[in-house]
């Protein structure tokens with residue numbers, strides 16, 4: 001067990017909260033008003049067998065989830081979402097984009113073979129300066145692995161050093177977003193259009209970060225705010241796209257409900273408890 005595991009109490013409380021939210025979602029949804037096309041972006045981080053680590057999903061669970069998405073023809077690519085947001089195509093309501101943050105080795109070891117097996121398009125958001133570095137408990141991807149990933153999935157930026165863009169100067173932000181994009185484009189030879197904010201809570205992005213990203217030739221940015229993409233987003237909203245976190249230790253019933261919108265209202269917690277989410281013992285993800 002390493003420092004990424006959380007205490008049994010915190011683990012069980014969080015699981016209870018997510019289950020309560022998902023089970024009450026039909027009632028909460030009754031309060032909503034839109035019946036527009038709803039597209040959801042799922043966030044994963046690491047894969048393996050770490051006990052009580054909400055950021056780590058077992059390969060067995062991930063395979064069952066990807067098999068379900070494939071069977072129900074739900075998975076779409078970043079390119080399809082981009083075309084949807086530009087108003088060029090429609091996507092069926094319930095479409096899902098799989099994203100994986102940080103760029104740890106387990107993406108290559110466990111997730112890539114499963115994504116290939118089920119032909120699931122995905123986006124891997126990598127912390128670019130960490131590539132080829134192995135000081136963390138779990139090693140990061142190497143450039144060779146990133147190149148191989150890029151031939152099957154989309155590789156995009158999660159910043160240069162995984163710092164919160166909400167806590168640094170505009171000059172530092174520019175380094176984070178420009179340096180990471182240019183290095184990826186130089187190494188992979190393809191344009192990088194998307195960014196995922198490190199941490200992604202309300203403290204980690206703002207109108208300023210959106211402007212810096214827009215001026216740095218990004219087209220889209222993903223937060224960690226829960227919810228669905230429900231309509232053609234305005235040009236600025238494309239820098240605040242919502243995602244839904246998939247956690248380790250949850251069954252397929254949770255996954256099916258989560259994909260159907262069962263955790264969309266977790267956004268209420270994102271908006272009220274974001275300071276708590278910034279607690280110093282939070283793993284650097």
Ligand SMILES: [Zn+2]
Pocket residue numbers: 101102158162198199284285
């Ligand atoms: Zn991260």
